[in-house]
Amino acid sequence: MTDPKETINIENVVASTGIGQELDLQSVAMDLEGADYDPEQFPGLVYRTQDPKSAALIFRSGKIVCTGAKSTDDVHESLRIVFDKLRELSIKVEDDPEIVVQNIVTSADLGRQLNLNAIAIGLGLENIEYEPEQFPGLVYRLDDPEVVALLFGSGKLVITGGKEPKDAEHAVDKITSRLEELGLLD
Amino acid sequence: MTNQRTTRDGSHGTESVPTQRSRESTDEDHGCPECNGDLVTDEDRGETTCGECGLVVEEDGIDHGPEWRAFNAQEQDEKSRVGAPTTNMMHDKGLSTNIGWQDKDAYGNTLSGRQRRKMQRLRKWNERFRTRNSKERNLKQALGEIERMASAFGLPDSVRETASVIYRRALGEDLLPGRSIEGVATSALYAAARQANTPRSLDEVASVSRVDRGEIARTYRYVARELSLEVAPTDPASYVPRFCSDLELSGDVERRARDLLAAAADAGITSGKSPVGLAAASVYAAALLTNERVTQNEVSTVANVSEVTIRNRYHEILDAGGEPGVEA
Numbered sequence: 001m002t003d004p005k006e007t008i009n010i011e012n013v014v015a016s017t018g019i020g021q022e023l024d025l026q027s028v029a030m031d032l033e034g035a036d037y038d039p040e041q042f043p044g045l046v047y048r049t050q051d052p053k054s055a056a057l058i059f060r061s062g063k064i065v066c067t068g069a070k071s072t073d074d075v076h077e078s079l080r081i082v083f084d085k086l087r088e089l090s091i092k093v094e095d096d097p098e099i100v101v102q103n104i105v106t107s108a109d110l111g112r113q114l115n116l117n118a119i120a121i122g123l124g125l126e127n128i129e130y131e132p133e134q135f136p137g138l139v140y141r142l143d144d145p146e147v148v149a150l151l152f153g154s155g156k157l158v159i160t161g162g163k164e165p166k167d168a169e170h171a172v173d174k175i176t177s178r179l180e181e182l183g184l185l186d
Numbered sequence: 187m188t189n190q191r192t193t194r195d196g197s198h199g200t201e202s203v204p205t206q207r208s209r210e211s212t213d214e215d216h217g218c219p220e221c222n223g224d225l226v227t228d229e230d231r232g233e234t235t236c237g238e239c240g241l242v243v244e245e246d247g248i249d250h251g252p253e254w255r256a257f258n259a260q261e262q263d264e265k266s267r268v269g270a271p272t273t274n275m276m277h278d279k280g281l282s283t284n285i286g287w288q289d290k291d292a293y294g295n296t297l298s299g300r301q302r303r304k305m306q307r308l309r310k311w312n313e314r315f316r317t318r319n320s321k322e323r324n325l326k327q328a329l330g331e332i333e334r335m336a337s338a339f340g341l342p343d344s345v346r347e348t349a350s351v352i353y354r355r356a357l358g359e360d361l362l363p364g365r366s367i368e369g370v371a372t373s374a375l376y377a378a379a380r381q382a383n384t385p386r387s388l389d390e391v392a393s394v395s396r397v398d399r400g401e402i403a404r405t406y407r408y409v410a411r412e413l414s415l416e417v418a419p420t421d422p423a424s425y426v427p428r429f430c431s432d433l434e435l436s437g438d439v440e441r442r443a444r445d446l447l448a449a450a451a452d453a454g455i456t457s458g459k460s461p462v463g464l465a466a467a468s469v470y471a472a473a474l475l476t477n478e479r480v481t482q483n484e485v486s487t488v489a490n491v492s493e494v495t496i497r498n499r500y501h502e503i504l505d506a507g508g509e510p511g512v513e514a
Contacts (some may be wrong), residue, residue, distance in 0.1 A: 132420070
């Protein structure tokens with residue numbers, strides 16, 4: 001049996017940062033090649049980097065959110081590209097603006113089918129949310145680490161809300177040990 | 187004096203009626219404590235016994251009915267020990283006074299014009315007094331809404347009562363601000379119906395509610411979490427009898443559908459699948475197996491799920507039920 005932790009794969013990393021000055025998005029959009037800015041659709045300017053693949057949302061307040069990256073390194077890398085691009089437009093950006101990771105979305109696979117009904121009862125109806133009429137997954141909110149796990153009948157799971165990659169590993173550990181305790185992982 | 191005592195006893199009796207009822211039903215669920223046989227209640231002797239082994243489970247039961255026999259309406263009123271039961275389904279629990287609309291006195295004579303105008307004024311102020319603050323007006327509207335939707339579904343009083351209590355708790359714990367009265371009332375009814383094992387699907391609920399499905403689902407999740415209602419996931423089998431009777435299918439089909447659902451659950455193919463879809467597909471599959479013709483279209487109309495869902499599920503259900511190779 002493979003360790004479910006080995007199947008952990010980071011799907012998305014969201015980080016935020018700021019350049020500490022207000023921007024005129026209209027003129028930035030004109031000068032920055034490949035930028036999407038449609039204030040009727042979305043108030044931010046969207047700039048997509050290709051390598052690493054990610055999307056940076058640049059707001060009028062000078063705050064930047066980077067999403068879609070596959071690792072924390074990629075987030076830093078793509079934000080560095082964004083900063084360089086802004087500097088090319090002679091917008092002052094300090095050397096190393098603080099980058100805060102807000103959310104990491106991870107997927108994993110327990111490797112076998114799950115009986116969500118039994119798990120719902122086993123984990124305690126007060127701790128989980130399972131409404132097959134509304135959503136096929138079982139929502140399990142953990143306190144430590146503070147993440148939300150979605151368990152699916154196929155045995156796959158999605159862990160979201162973590163601030164660092166370690167959180168997902170802890171969560172998978174916790175979930176597998178809880179399910180083994182309950183005898184729900186044959 | 188005696189009369190007063192009996193009245194008090196009587197009102198005590200009414201209060202215990204719901205608990206008594208619920209205990210009886212759990213007795214039925216559990217059966218005989220010795221052999222798990224079915225319990226039989228002998229009302230003449232006031233005894234509850236086991237039909238299998240004869241164990242007396244309860245004796246000297248209390249008769250909650252009115253005193254003695256009554257031969258006409260007047261005697262019935264005189265001998266009744268109880269008034270109307272208090273109910274959570276009314277905003278004042280049914281405890282307030284209503285001034286009749288007929289403008290007649292106790293003898294049935296029409297009132298004079300002067301008295302009529304007085305009653306009109308009293309009626310107005312009584313109505314204003316009954317719903318003094320916004321909370322009571324809120325309750326009045328919500329409970330009316332619950333009543334309306336429950337009637338549309340033909341849900342029994344016990345479910346309405348539960349829904350009303352859930353709504354009252356939501357109101358008491360300040361869950362209303364930011365949500366609509368109709369939304370919370372609808373989700374209270376949805377939760378109550380599920381707790382009573384007579385679930386109505388979200389689509390059905392949305393069809394009689396004044397709010398849309400998305401808002402009901404959101405409000406329901408919020409209310410269920412905040413009040414820790416702990417509603418277990420719906421058992422698909424609880425939809426089967428209703429679908430079968432709507433489609434005018436025999437008891438045979440119903441039994442077959444239940445068996446198929448049990449087999450599907452054992453095979454572990456029901457996780458994360460919508461219970462409504464599973465129920466509809468099992469009814470369709472069971473009808474095929476018993477050679478009673480229904481079309482996927484008919485089932486989909488009754489169950490409010492798409493034909494595609496039925497097609498996808500019923501193959502899986504047939505495979506799990508060990509009935510492969512059956513084709514429509």
